[in-house]
Amino acid sequence: MSHFKPCSIDNVKELTEEYIKALSSPIDSFLENHILNSAFYQMYDGSTLIGYFAIHSNEKLTQFYIAQPYLHLAQDTFKHVLEHYSIRSLFVPTCDELFLSMALDLDFKIEKEAYFFQDSKRPLLPETLYPGGTFHPAGPEDVHRIIEVSGDFLQQADKMAEKGELFTFTKDDVLLGIGVLERSKLLSGYASIGMFTNKAYRQQGVGQTVIHHLKQWCYEHNTIPICGCWYYNTNSKKTLERAGMVSKTRLLNLVAE
Numbered sequence: 001m002s003h004f005k006p007c008s009i010d011n012v013k014e015l016t017e018e019y020i021k022a023l024s025s026p027i028d029s030f031l032e033n034h035i036l037n038s039a040f041y042q043m044y045d046g047s048t049l050i051g052y053f054a055i056h057s058n059e060k061l062t063q064f065y066i067a068q069p070y071l072h073l074a075q076d077t078f079k080h081v082l083e084h085y086s087i088r089s090l091f092v093p094t095c096d097e098l099f100l101s102m103a104l105d106l107d108f109k110i111e112k113e114a115y116f117f118q119d120s121k122r123p124l125l126p127e128t129l130y131p132g133g134t135f136h137p138a139g140p141e142d143v144h145r146i147i148e149v150s151g152d153f154l155q156q157a158d159k160m161a162e163k164g165e166l167f168t169f170t171k172d173d174v175l176l177g178i179g180v181l182e183r184s185k186l187l188s189g190y191a192s193i194g195m196f197t198n199k200a201y202r203q204q205g206v207g208q209t210v211i212h213h214l215k216q217w218c219y220e221h222n223t224i225p226i227c228g229c230w231y232y233n234t235n236s237k238k239t240l241e242r243a244g245m246v247s248k249t250r251l252l253n254l255v256a257e
Helices: 009-022 029-036 068-084 097-104 140-150 157-162 206-220 234-242
Strands: 003-007 039-045 048-056 060-066 089-093 108-119 134-137 166-171 174-183 190-197 224-230 245-256
Touching: 003 009, 009 039, 009 048, 009 060, 029 048, 029 060, 029 089, 029 108, 029 190, 029 224, 039 068, 048 068, 060 068, 060 097, 068 097, 089 097, 089 108, 097 245, 134 206, 140 157, 140 166, 140 174, 157 166, 166 206, 174 206, 190 206, 206 224, 206 234, 224 234, 234 245
Parallel strands: 060 089, 190 224
Antiparallel strands: 003 039, 039 048, 048 060, 089 245, 108 224, 108 245, 134 166, 166 174, 174 190
């Protein structure tokens, strides 16, 4: 039977790179942050390293990867991991064929967690965007106003601005919307983007326009924009789709029954 050894993510760097290449679509920062905040373990068959897995908060499996030569061991090893670590739930993106297949072999309750989006590259009609306005990276002087408009939507807005992760969309000195950009730590050259619209200016195309500007910024900086939203946030989904983003990937939360 396979056995396991705690490790750091750096100890399985080659395997995580293989995992990323095996994905059929990129994953966004929400799942990535759960993965990076997980405890990592190497999987061995005898003395041979065959793969790795990761557990978030001692109960949620966020990674399960076995190298191609050892896939015949995957089902038994997967069951062993679940039993040995008393796993209660799994975060499984549908772009991860191996993890998804292993999970579907067993009896879990499937909950739909999120949509993951990519850019369709569909040209947007200028008349669908909010007229006028200025879009630029947020500086320290913008943080107070950002917090006033967004409330508790953004955690540590000051640090995010310092790292170049926040943008403002203004017109006539009014903050209409806020752009968020988080560079991926796992997927080289990708960034997750998002927006928050001033409540007084919703349903006017502000959110769509912020996403449009974030996409342009990404391409100008040799970065591929991706994003995600909670599965049941219909308004965010529609805004992202109007901005040219499309989804063929879901994040599932599979719960032990």
